Amino acid sequence: MVAISDTGPRRDRRQTARAAHFWLLILLALSMVASLAIGASGVSLWAVLGKLATAQPLDLAEHVVLFDIRLPRLLTGIVVGAALAVSGALMQGLFRNPLADPGIVGVSAGAGLGAVVAIVLGPVLPIAVLGAALLPLAAFIGAWASMLILYRVATRAGRTSVATMLLAGIALAALAGAASGLLVYHADDDQLRDLTFWQLGSLTGASWAKMAIAGPVILGALLIALTLGRGLNGLALGEAAAHHIGIPVQRTKTTAILCVAAATGAAVAISGGIGFIGIVVPHLLRLATGPDHRMLLLNSALLGASLLLLADVISRVVIAPAELPIGIVTAVLGAPVFIWILLRQRGVVDL
Amino acid sequence: MNLSARNITVSLGRKTVLHDVDIDVRAGQVSAIVGPNGSGKTTLLRAICGDVAHEGQVLLNGRDVGTLKPWELAAMRAVLPQASTLAFPFQVIEIVRLGLQSSSEAESDEIAHAALSRVGLGGYGYRFYQELSGGEQQRAQLARALCQVWHPVSGGQPRWLLLDEPVSSLDIAHQLQVMEIVRDFAAAGGGVLAVMHDLNLTARFADALILVKSGRILSQGALSHVLTDENLSHAYGYQLRANQPPRDGGWFLLPQTI
Amino acid sequence: MLTRRTFGLAVTTACLAPALGRAAPSRVLSIGGAVTETVYALGEGHRLVARDTTSTFPAEANDLPDVGYARALAPEGVLSVNPELILAEEGAGPAETIDILRAAAIPFVIAPDGYTGAGVAEKIRVVGDALGVPDRAEALAATVTEDIAAAQALAPETGRKRVLFVLSTQGGRILASGTDTAADGMIALAGGTNAITGFTGYKQLSDEAVAAAAPDVILMMDRGGDHGAPDEVLLRMPAILPTPAARDGAVIRMNGLYLLGFGPRTGQAVRDLNAALYQQT
Numbered sequence: 001m002v003a004i005s006d007t008g009p010r011r012d013r014r015q016t017a018r019a020a021h022f023w024l025l026i027l028l029a030l031s032m033v034a035s036l037a038i039g040a041s042g043v044s045l046w047a048v049l050g051k052l053a054t055a056q057p058l059d060l061a062e063h064v065v066l067f068d069i070r071l072p073r074l075l076t077g078i079v080v081g082a083a084l085a086v087s088g089a090l091m092q093g094l095f096r097n098p099l100a101d102p103g104i105v106g107v108s109a110g111a112g113l114g115a116v117v118a119i120v121l122g123p124v125l126p127i128a129v130l131g132a133a134l135l136p137l138a139a140f141i142g143a144w145a146s147m148l149i150l151y152r153v154a155t156r157a158g159r160t161s162v163a164t165m166l167l168a169g170i171a172l173a174a175l176a177g178a179a180s181g182l183l184v185y186h187a188d189d190d191q192l193r194d195l196t197f198w199q200l201g202s203l204t205g206a207s208w209a210k211m212a213i214a215g216p217v218i219l220g221a222l223l224i225a226l227t228l229g230r231g232l233n234g235l236a237l238g239e240a241a242a243h244h245i246g247i248p249v250q251r252t253k254t255t256a257i258l259c260v261a262a263a264t265g266a267a268v269a270i271s272g273g274i275g276f277i278g279i280v281v282p283h284l285l286r287l288a289t290g291p292d293h294r295m296l297l298l299n300s301a302l303l304g305a306s307l308l309l310l311a312d313v314i315s316r317v318v319i320a321p322a323e324l325p326i327g328i329v330t331a332v333l334g335a336p337v338f339i340w341i342l343l344r345q346r347g348v349v350d351l
Numbered sequence: 352m353n354l355s356a357r358n359i360t361v362s363l364g365r366k367t368v369l370h371d372v373d374i375d376v377r378a379g380q381v382s383a384i385v386g387p388n389g390s391g392k393t394t395l396l397r398a399i400c401g402d403v404a405h406e407g408q409v410l411l412n413g414r415d416v417g418t419l420k421p422w423e424l425a426a427m428r429a430v431l432p433q434a435s436t437l438a439f440p441f442q443v444i445e446i447v448r449l450g451l452q453s454s455s456e457a458e459s460d461e462i463a464h465a466a467l468s469r470v471g472l473g474g475y476g477y478r479f480y481q482e483l484s485g486g487e488q489q490r491a492q493l494a495r496a497l498c499q500v501w502h503p504v505s506g507g508q509p510r511w512l513l514l515d516e517p518v519s520s521l522d523i524a525h526q527l528q529v530m531e532i533v534r535d536f537a538a539a540g541g542g543v544l545a546v547m548h549d550l551n552l553t554a555r556f557a558d559a560l561i562l563v564k565s566g567r568i569l570s571q572g573a574l575s576h577v578l579t580d581e582n583l584s585h586a587y588g589y590q591l592r593a594n595q596p597p598r599d600g601g602w603f604l605l606p607q608t609i
Numbered sequence: 610m611l612t613r614r615t616f617g618l619a620v621t622t623a624c625l626a627p628a629l630g631r632a633a634p635s636r637v638l639s640i641g642g643a644v645t646e647t648v649y650a651l652g653e654g655h656r657l658v659a660r661d662t663t664s665t666f667p668a669e670a671n672d673l674p675d676v677g678y679a680r681a682l683a684p685e686g687v688l689s690v691n692p693e694l695i696l697a698e699e700g701a702g703p704a705e706t707i708d709i710l711r712a713a714a715i716p717f718v719i720a721p722d723g724y725t726g727a728g729v730a731e732k733i734r735v736v737g738d739a740l741g742v743p744d745r746a747e748a749l750a751a752t753v754t755e756d757i758a759a760a761q762a763l764a765p766e767t768g769r770k771r772v773l774f775v776l777s778t779q780g781g782r783i784l785a786s787g788t789d790t791a792a793d794g795m796i797a798l799a800g801g802t803n804a805i806t807g808f809t810g811y812k813q814l815s816d817e818a819v820a821a822a823a824p825d826v827i828l829m830m831d832r833g834g835d836h837g838a839p840d841e842v843l844l845r846m847p848a849i850l851p852t853p854a855a856r857d858g859a860v861i862r863m864n865g866l867y868l869l870g871f872g873p874r875t876g877q878a879v880r881d882l883n884a885a886l887y888q889q890t
Contacts, residue, residue: 060714
């Protein structure tokens with residue numbers, strides 16, 4: 001689907017996209033401050049900063065809230081938001097379809113299966129020694145494994161067919177869904193509740209330990225992804241034309257797929273299923289600054305991180321002292337915005 | 352410096368589409384691949400571009416293209432495919448810029464706009480590609496290809512334009528315009544190899560012909576050598592007679608039964 | 610069951626030490642319906658500052674701030690009510706949140722679960738100890754144990770009724786209790802026999818399995834929505850129609866927390882269920 005708006009810009013969009021780097025950085029900075037300053041407890045960021053500046057000791061509550069809760073949560077929000085948005089942009093570029101997201105290639109289904117295995121079988125398997133690390137680890141392995149299986153299925157004689165990958169992804173998602181269903185049937189009530197909450201996504205479980213593992217994986221994948229801009233632009237012309245203009249097509253595809261598997265797998269592992277960031281963010285940016293992936297990828301990372309942080313702030317204040325799963329917030333805010341964008345556009349051609 | 356292909360054999364599935372084809376194309380000329388539908392013209396071009404798996408060897412300026420990196424190849428030749436689809440709402444100028452290889456932004460912008468003007472789309476840069484008509488899209492793609500090999504000769508070596516039916520969706524005026532662009536490129540020292548459908552247009556602009564039939568080369572070489580009644584009739588399975596009107600010295604061609 | 614109990618106790622003792630070391634905590638957060646009930650039954654309700662979503666009895670509990678679902682607690686939400694002691698049912702979490710609460714040096718006491726009279730007594734004692742009122746807890750535990758024993762004594766020696774506990778009939782599919790659930794425990798205490806023993810937990814049953822289980826009585830939670838399908842609709846479901854329960858029109862509905870909470874009211878609940886089972890016909 002390519003949407004054409006009659007009111008589209010009639011000028012060079014590179015300036016707009018570069019200006020967007022700047023404004024999105026400011027938005028991210030504001031979101032970070034909001035994320036550190038706003039929370040259910042009465043701990044004030046400013047009071048703590050004041051104490052730090054004057055070298056006064058913090059009391060335990062301030063220390064825990066700021067350094068063990070809000071700060072890891074802030075960092076988790078940034079890397080997860082960026083990972084989801086950039087993965088969305090990568091998948092859309094790779095599949096040449098603005099509706100693609102990591103779910104299409106079975107990442108979500110694979111991560112979901114991993115999570116179900118951890119939740120339902122965790123207590124009865126010897127792997128229980130992994131403790132709290134089991135769930136994120138299993139989700140990551142599930143996401144990564146499903147992506148690699150699809151990649152192998154879709155690659156023949158060194159060439160990866162994205163169409164095959166798409167179709168095999170649907171089959172694999174169905175298979176993973178069935179396996180999950182079988183385990184869900186054997187789950188008890190508490191496990192079902194755990195599973196439901198996991199599927200809704202949350203940054204609640206953010207911790208330094210998880211960041212230490214997932215953070216570098218996601219950051220590495222994102223840095224590599226940022227080099228794929230020209231390659232994805234070329235792929236927009238089709239694989240043959242991309243090759244003609246000098247794009248190493250197979251390497252671009254492989255890199256994009258591995259980046260998505262690593263970034264999404266790690267993001268889903270530490271935050272559960274968070275929808276809509278991956279579709280809405282690149283789409284909004286394409287409307288505002290054009291589809292040039294060289295700028296789109298960085299802007300997606302910035303906007304994705306900002307939006308997830310803001311959604312997280314909402315999720316923790318709206319029913320405080322309880323928290324709303326963040327997947328609910330992103331869907332409630334994201335879906336109407338998305339529909340509004342679609343309605344606002346005059347012509348939608350070439351689906 | 353030449354473009355040559357040796358022992359090109361292409362099989363699609365069980366069917367062999369090209370049988371052990373050899374061709375030689377000289378830079379500084381417009382060379383056209385002609386032949387009936389399904390003869391393997393486009394497949395031959397795609398084999399030369401590296402788009403289809405093939406046996407045999409393609410040498411571009413003496414270098415085996417199979418050993419070149421995509422970007423090394425892109426610096427030597429540009430390709431205009433027969434039809435293109437585009438996934439996202441790019442502006443025309445953004446498409447044209449995709450053809451640019453590395454150079455400074457100011458210089459690049461200059462080349463991109465010059466290429467658009469060259470194909471007669473001077474004021475179209477900031478329109479959306481999808482808003483253009485089919486013919487305009489094809490010319491925008493040509494501008495992208497021209498950008499890629501903007502200087503027909505680079506470092507003493509010719510650069511190449513490989514075109515698959517470059518005028519297929521153009522009206523007569525734009526057909527002539529595009530063929531003139533192509534001829535100028537060759538005149539400036541570049542190499543041109545185009546798959547052509549329209550024999551009259553080919554006869555008017557091409558210097559050399561490669562006549563393909565059923566996956567084999569029937570004849571190749573200078574226009575006068577290939578464009579014989581016998582060759583054409585054999586290739587197309589239909590009585591054809593090539594003629595040259597005395598008035599302007601150009602070739603023209605009419606199908607007729609004798 | 611045994612391992613879970615041991616785990617609960619181990620954590621309890623580990624966490625109790627700091628709690629007992631200082632003056633009895635005045636700001637208490639209670640997680641879990643039965644735990645909250647127990648706090649009120651011990652006369653310590655005034656010390657509660659917040660509760661979880663499942664803590665809905667007694668009515669004044671509803672006025673407390675709600676920190677969310679017991680198994681998905683947010684650390685900052687919990688800290689924001691500034692608790693000095695957290696009393697939680699087994700399964701409260703997630704582990705990351707518990708870790709942070711430990712880091713914040715807030716005593717976290719886990720009351721063990723158990724679907725027997727002894728289990729309820731143990732839960733009451735753990736809560737009472739944590740609140741610094743062990744004597745009252747001992748008294749309440751004794752009362753509850755006696756209640757349950759007395760109610761159990763009402764059950765007939767023979768001719769026990771087969772009871773099918775139906776969690777929901779959503780979409781015409783019957784989700785019923787197997788063994789190792791609170792419902793199974795209650796049926797046993799009240800002198801009934803669980804009609805389904807082929808699996809543990811709550812699972813969907815095929816129509817034929819329901820008919821084959823041949824329950825004399827159907828036990829349900831009394832709450833709105835589809836869970837509370839009217840008796841005439843329920844008894845006319847194809848699965849239930851051939852059962853003795855349908856023939857006799859025997860459906861018992863009780864409040865969910867009251868019936869399944871295994872808290873201080875459980876003695877009364879056992880008595881009620883027993884009465885409903887054996888005195889209505």
